[in-house]
Amino acid sequence: MLEQTITPATWKEIERVGKLVRERDDAWAIPRVSGEFLHALVLAGDFRRGLEIGTSYGYSGLWLGAALRHNGGTLLTLDASAVKVKAARAAFARAGLDGTVTAMHGAAEEILPQLPGPFDFVFLDADKPSTRRYFELVWPRLAHRATLVTDNVTSHAEELAAFVAYVRALAGVCSVLLPIGSGLEVTVKLDTDIASGALDGADWVI
Numbered sequence: 001m002l003e004q005t006i007t008p009a010t011w012k013e014i015e016r017v018g019k020l021v022r023e024r025d026d027a028w029a030i031p032r033v034s035g036e037f038l039h040a041l042v043l044a045g046d047f048r049r050g051l052e053i054g055t056s057y058g059y060s061g062l063w064l065g066a067a068l069r070h071n072g073g074t075l076l077t078l079d080a081s082a083v084k085v086k087a088a089r090a091a092f093a094r095a096g097l098d099g100t101v102t103a104m105h106g107a108a109e110e111i112l113p114q115l116p117g118p119f120d121f122v123f124l125d126a127d128k129p130s131t132r133r134y135f136e137l138v139w140p141r142l143a144h145r146a147t148l149v150t151d152n153v154t155s156h157a158e159e160l161a162a163f164v165a166y167v168r169a170l171a172g173v174c175s176v177l178l179p180i181g182s183g184l185e186v187t188v189k190l191d192t193d194i195a196s197g198a199l200d201g202a203d204w205v206i
């Protein structure tokens with residue numbers, strides 16, 4: 001039933017870019033199941049101000065962009081590779097998402113400090129050793145109840161273990177690993193009053 005939130009033009013690009021990334025040596029992309037989950041998560045959260053760190057050829061950006069367009073929001077995605085950003089921009093245009101998705105070329109460590117935010121949804125999927133650095137740059141730019149998803153927590157478990165431990169120890173955070181695709185760590189920035197325990201749990205426990 002994804003036809004209601006993904007147009008035929010976007011579907012065509014999801015399939016085309018999905019095929020392209022399977023064929024190329026320089027392309028890594030989330031598997032389709034992660035795309036479906038991220039798409040549904042953005043719809044469920046009614047997120048409007050999306051940020052993606054690590055565009056590559058635009059596969060995950062197509063899934064995210066379609067959901068953000070449905071919500072009336074936007075996606076800012078960035079990547080250090082000029083070749084990939086150029087290809088991703090063309091994919092977003094063919095998908096009819098050029099009014100929703102802006103693809104920026106540049107290093108995350110240079111672009112992130114300049115972004116004003118706030119964002120309410122972030123997908124973190126760039127070079128794994130810098131994951132904590134990017135998280136620290138983006139976390140102050142997140143709205144309360146924003147959700148940040150980090151990819152590869154299962155596939156790169158050893159490399160990301162210290163980052164995951166760091167995130168889970170932060171105050172005002174709910175962070176869980178969902179065994180979807182390469183392992184998605186879903187980190188929610190809590191409201192200040194919930195984080196401080198000021199709310200009666202009965203008000204928000206489902």
Ligand SMILES: C[S@@+](CC[C@H](N)C(=O)[O-])C[C@H]1O[C@@H](n2cnc3c(N)ncnc32)[C@H](O)[C@@H]1O
Pocket residue numbers: 028029030053054055056057058059060061078079080081084106107108109125126127
């Ligand atoms: C795993 S791929 C992203 C895949 C994409 N999210 C998808 O699922 O379609 C990681 C990307 O991070 C980019 N990257 C690596 N170092 C970077 C940096 N310092 N700043 C920005 N992007 C970077 C690479 O060029 C690569 O395209």
